Amino acid sequence: MMVTELEKLEEITFHEDDNSELPPSDIVAYNELRSCADLFRMYNQGILIIQPEFQREIVWKAPAQTRFIDSLIKQLPIPSMCFSLDYKTQRWQVIDGLQRMASIVRFLSGESWTLSKLEDIDPRISGQPTSKFVDWNSELHQFYTRVENLTLPITVLRCDYSKKSHTNYLFTIFHRLNAGGMRLNNQEIRNCIYSGPFNDLLNNLNENSTWMRLNRMTKTMGYRFTKQELILRFFAFHDRYQKYNGRLAKFLNEYMAENMYPDDEFIDEKRALFERTIDIVFLKIFGGRTPPKISTTVFEAVLVGVSFNLAYLEAQPDARVRTFFERLLEQEEFSEQRLSEGLAGKPRVIERMSIAKTIFSGR
Known part of the structure; x- marks a missing residue:
């Protein structure tokens, strides 16, 4: 058409x-390391919001999620994710790294998901259901523990969601950080x-x-x-x-x-x-x-x-x-x-x- x-x-x-406004002077940016287990805990407690409605619209396919989990298991370098922190409500929001967080949550939750069979990942995890990784008696549990303990770099923007200048700035950050293939x-x-x-x-x-x-x-x-x-x-x-x-x-x-x-x-x-x-x-x-x-x-x-x-x-x-x-x-x-x-x-x-x-x- x-x-x-x-x-x-x-x-x-x-x-x-x-x-086109300049960043508000009272937004504080800092870097920290958090383990995957800690991020998973924050998600389960409702502290970290990753917007399930949003995930349904744009989501990595199973092979991409599987390769990411393989990267975590192999402890390959992972690009920093970016979160906002509303210091008044202590609400955390994923700005950049949504699909990575969704993959971590999916893997650590042990939900009904079978990793894709791929030639370029560790053959021991290829095609395996995540329930086996969660099982303490499984040989695959070592990989689950490795992912739990792995620390990831996070850039945190400490802000106040009740201020228009702050939410406008976060809107711009979303634009700039998500300007790639899945903009x-x-x-x-x-x-x-x-x-x-x-x-x-x-x-x-x-x-x-x-x-x-x-x-x-x-x-x-x-x-x-x-x-x-x-x-x-x-x-x-x-x-x-x-x-x-x-x-x-x-x-x-x-x-x-x-x-x-x-x-x-x-x-x-x-x-x-x-x-x-x-x-x-x-x-x-x-x-x-x-x-x-x-x-x-x-x-x-x-x-x-x-x-x-x-x-x-x-x-x-x-x-x-x-x-x-x-x-x-x-x-x-x-x-x-x-x-x-x-x-x-x-x-x-x-x-x-x-x-x-x-x-x-x-x-």
Whole structure:
């Protein structure tokens, strides 16, 4: 399928870090050594967070995990991992080294996992189930003990997650440290940094069947959190599009930071807003059918425009609501050329949201 220039530009917005600020002077970085057993203990006690939702989206295949365990057993040099430490909550977060930590946890937990049969690893461990390594009476237990006792280099960033400047800096660190072959996009990073009830809500709403049909999704996985970012954009633009500053990543980061631990009333309000909005879009604009492919930028404007006029639109005939959508598409601001000229620029975004809000009001 041919990818348009607009689609390429829209894809960039899911990856771009627009934070250009200097590192906060009160973040302290230091190096330390920790044994694999200690890291495993921290994980089991809930002190070290490695985001299971994130792991399901990007994860090493079994051969890569097996080779890493083989490297630990052979005590080969392992690159330093990077963790953040929120000194107020004593919460540790993996910034760089997620797959290494996941492999350590998987091996030491003795879960149902059989190491891959590979020619370039120690033949004694090739194809062996991890349950044998955990067994004290097994000859393989020596390798389990060796991994437990092995110390790994850790770079620790001591910070305060309640400070926007700190979480913005961590966001940039995630970008810089994960710029290799498995580069993280913005929402994957937010899923780590801003984990909490609001992030859980985004992940939960992404499983809504109407939302999935609107996005032509057959399953929730495989989109690398880009659909959760669309939901985040919807909430952020609905609440404060007029305060948008032209820096999309930072705008969304700050919205998540401010709403990381909301009360139940906030969660219920956002859920209701989202569900009423997508019901109108799905049923009244697209007639309860999977919609044709439309640009992300147009889609988010439609969602925001509809959300400001829920009661009015719910009372309108489907055909009338559909004409509002058609009017929106006819606007110069929503032409592909116009969108390509300034996708995330401040005046363009504010103008698009204002137009959508007005059109769906029936005026």
